[in-house]
Amino acid sequence: MTNITLSIENTIHRRMREYSEIKWSEFVRKTIEKRLDELDTLGKHPNKESILTMLASEDVLKKDWDNKADERWNDV
Numbered sequence: 001m002t003n004i005t006l007s008i009e010n011t012i013h014r015r016m017r018e019y020s021e022i023k024w025s026e027f028v029r030k031t032i033e034k035r036l037d038e039l040d041t042l043g044k045h046p047n048k049e050s051i052l053t054m055l056a057s058e059d060v061l062k063k064d065w066d067n068k069a070d071e072r073w074n075d076v
Contacts, residue, residue: 016024
């Protein structure tokens with residue numbers, strides 16, 4: 001199994017600790033798998049190129065994944 005590193009805000013981490021009974025790694029694994037299944041389904045669509053391009057557009061990604069803490073990597 002491969003490991004990945006995930007950066008989250010301290011406030012989110014504190015909130016997660018309030019629900020220590022939840023296996024957060026497992027939750028994230030399943031969420032990623034669900035998204036990949038959705039992308040696989042979209043990949044079989046006749047207009048898959050335009051759909052995947054739209055989903056991967058910088059504006060969409062920025063809106064969904066904006067993380068100011070990671071902006072420090074933009075100039076590396």
